Amino acid sequence: MPESNGTSGHKVEVHQGDKTIIKTKPRIERNRVLVTGGAGFVGSHLCTYLVERGDHVICVDNFFTGSKENVAHLLGKTNFELIRHDVVEKLLLEVDQIYHLACPASPVHYKYNPIKTIKTSFIGTMNMLGLAKRTHARFLLTSTSEVYGDPLEHPQTESYWGNVNCIGERSCYDEGKRAAECLTFDYQREHNLEVRVVRIFNTYGPRMALDDGRVVSNFVAQALTGTPLTIYGHGEQTRSFQYVSDLIEGMVRVMDGPHTGPFNIGNPTEFTMLELAQVVKEVVNPKAQITYKENTADDPTRRKPDITKAKKMLGWQPKVELREGLSKMVDDFTKRLCVEKPAI
Numbered sequence: 001m002p003e004s005n006g007t008s009g010h011k012v013e014v015h016q017g018d019k020t021i022i023k024t025k026p027r028i029e030r031n032r033v034l035v036t037g038g039a040g041f042v043g044s045h046l047c048t049y050l051v052e053r054g055d056h057v058i059c060v061d062n063f064f065t066g067s068k069e070n071v072a073h074l075l076g077k078t079n080f081e082l083i084r085h086d087v088v089e090k091l092l093l094e095v096d097q098i099y100h101l102a103c104p105a106s107p108v109h110y111k112y113n114p115i116k117t118i119k120t121s122f123i124g125t126m127n128m129l130g131l132a133k134r135t136h137a138r139f140l141l142t143s144t145s146e147v148y149g150d151p152l153e154h155p156q157t158e159s160y161w162g163n164v165n166c167i168g169e170r171s172c173y174d175e176g177k178r179a180a181e182c183l184t185f186d187y188q189r190e191h192n193l194e195v196r197v198v199r200i201f202n203t204y205g206p207r208m209a210l211d212d213g214r215v216v217s218n219f220v221a222q223a224l225t226g227t228p229l230t231i232y233g234h235g236e237q238t239r240s241f242q243y244v245s246d247l248i249e250g251m252v253r254v255m256d257g258p259h260t261g262p263f264n265i266g267n268p269t270e271f272t273m274l275e276l277a278q279v280v281k282e283v284v285n286p287k288a289q290i291t292y293k294e295n296t297a298d299d300p301t302r303r304k305p306d307i308t309k310a311k312k313m314l315g316w317q318p319k320v321e322l323r324e325g326l327s328k329m330v331d332d333f334t335k336r337l338c339v340e341k342p343a344i
Contacts, residue, residue: 030054030055030056030079031055031056031096031097032055032056032058032093032094032095032096032097033050033055033056033057033058033095033096033097033098033099034058034060034093034095034097034098034099034128034131034137035047035050035057035058035059035060035099035101036060036061036087036098036099036100036101036102036124036128037060037061037066037100037101037102037103038057038059038060038061038066038071038082038099038101039059039061039063039066039067039068039070039071039082040061040065040066040067040070040101040105041070041203041205041207041208041209041212041244042101042105042142042200042203042244042247042248043059043061043066043070043099043101044066044070044071044207045205045207045244045245045247045248046099046101046248046251046252047059047071047074047080048071048073048074049248049252050252051074051077051079051080054079055079055097056079056080056081057074057079057080057081058081058083058093058095059071059074059080059081059082059083060083060084060085060087060091060102061082061083061084061085061102062084062085062086062087062102063084064104064109064116065104065105065106065109065209067209068082070207086120086124087100087102087120087123087124087125087127087128088119088120088123088124088127089127090127090130090131091127091128091131092131093131093135094135095131095135095137096135096137096138097137097138097139097140097255098128098131098132098137098138098139098140099140099142099251099255100124100125100128100139100140100141100142101142102120102124102128103117103120103121103124103173103176103177104116104117104120104173105144105173106209106212106213106214107170107173107213107214107296108211108212108213109213110170110172110173111169111170111172114169114172115172117172117173117176118172118173118175118176118179120176121172121173121176121177121179121180122176122179122180122183125141125179125180125183125184126183129183129184129187129193129195132187132193132194132195133187133191133193137194138194138195138196138255139184139187139193139194139195139196140195140196140197140198140251140254140255141180141181141184141195141196141197141198142198142200142251143177143180143181143197143198143199143200143262144173144174144177144199144200145199145200145201145202145264145266145303145305146164146170146173146174146177146300147162147164147174147177147178147181147199148160148162148163148164148300148303149162149163149164149165149174149298149300150163150164150165150298150299150300150301151163151300151302151303154302154304155268155270155304155305155306156264156303156304156305156306157264157306157308157309158199158261158262158263158264158306158309162178164178165298168297168298169296169297169298170297170298181197181262184197185197188260195260196254196255196257196259196260196261197254197260197261197262197263198250198251198254198261198262198263198264198265199262199263199264199265199266199305200247200265200266201239201240201242201264201265201266201267201303201305202214202215202216202239202240202241202242202266202303203241203242203243203244203247203266204216204217204241204242204243204244204325204326204329205243205244205245205325205328205329205332206244206328206329206331206332206333207244207332208329210333210336210337215239215273215276216241216276216280216326216329217333218230219276219277219280219284220280220284220326220329220330220333221333221337222288223280223281223284223285223288223342224284224285224330224333224334224337224339224341224342225337225339226285226287226288226342228288228289228290228291229277229280229281229288229289229290229291230291230292230293231273231274231277231290231291231292231293232273232292232293232294232295232296232299233273233292233294233295233299234292235272235273235274235277235292236272236273236274236301237272237273237295237299237300237301237302238270238271238272238273238301238302238303238304239270239271239273239276239303240266240267240268240269240270240271240303240304240305241267241269241271241276241322241325242265242266242267242318242320243267243318243320243324243325243328245320246267246318246319246320247265249316250263250265250310250314250316251265253314253315253316254314257313257314259313259314263309263310263313263314264305264306264307264309264310265305265307265310265316266305266307266318267305267318267322268304268305268306268307269321269322270302270304271322274290276322277290279322279323279326280326282323283323283326283327283330284326284330284341284342285342286342287342
């Protein structure tokens with residue numbers, strides 16, 4: 001299986017007068033890459049990166065949370081295909097690499113249909129692992145920082161086993177991803193499958209769904225529309241926010257590199273929700289107000305990745321600071337919300 005784009009050649013005859021010259025004509029070797037959940041927020045950015053790199057990308061999505069608009073700019077490309085399909089059902093393709101992203105990632109979406117969420121995590125992952133086994137493809141699972149639950153270790157390292165409420169409202173996602181990791185490593189051990197695992201921490205950027213429900217998209221949309229920024233609880237809970245381009249670079253390095261993982265891929269700069277709200281006000285709308293509501297069940301109190309492993313083994317670390325990333329996100333949200341950007 002090709003690790004990345006390269007060239008090989010085949011010999012051709014070139015006639016010049018009475019002479020016949022044998023030349024080697026270069027031929028581009030492309031990976032055939034399947035991206036499940038490819039029309040989602042993160043998946044669409046990954047598809048764009050891979051298409052621009054020259055891979056042949058097959059984007060699969062059931063459009064539960066993804067959107068065709070997210071990949072509309074790729075539809076005319078000769079090295080891009082879009083297939084409407086639910087990974088809970090088997091899929092027959094010939095591919096070299098599989099990036100498995102398909103699963104609702106926002107609490108608003110996965111709590112809406114929790115059984116579907118855990119079926120996607122378990123059965124969908126098993127189906128994609130089966131496809132990888134049949135085609136001898138390298139398989140990358142996008143897991144999540146939610147496997148750490150409400151962590152008792154801070155910051156979280158990959159060796160930490162987590163503190164998850166296995167019967168809570170969020171367990172369909174948390175335990176679903178933990179089961180997906182279990183399956184992935186069992187396929188590696190039992191079938192000698194080439195697998196990779198990344199644990200994604202909070203990510204933001206253009207193309208996030210306007211009704212995503214996660215804190216950055218909530219704050220930006222609220223600030224743009226003049227709605228008070230909603231903080232749940234006292235606002236002292238913390239998160240670490242990475243811009244989507246940093247995540248894509250990290251994922252690709254894991255896929256193309258020699259190490260299985262798991263790898264924490266996130267930005268270790270930690271913010272309380274109050275601090276995040278203040279940054280959003282500074283960047284988006286200084287006149288924005290703040291309102292408080294009762295916190296949701298099982299909301300982790302602290303979340304921060306230890307990325308020592310990614311730094312040492314991948315040479316990766318995030319580059320985009322929060323204020324810079326928010327500015328890029330605001331332009332996208334302004335267009336889609338059809339509002340004027342507030343004067344700063």
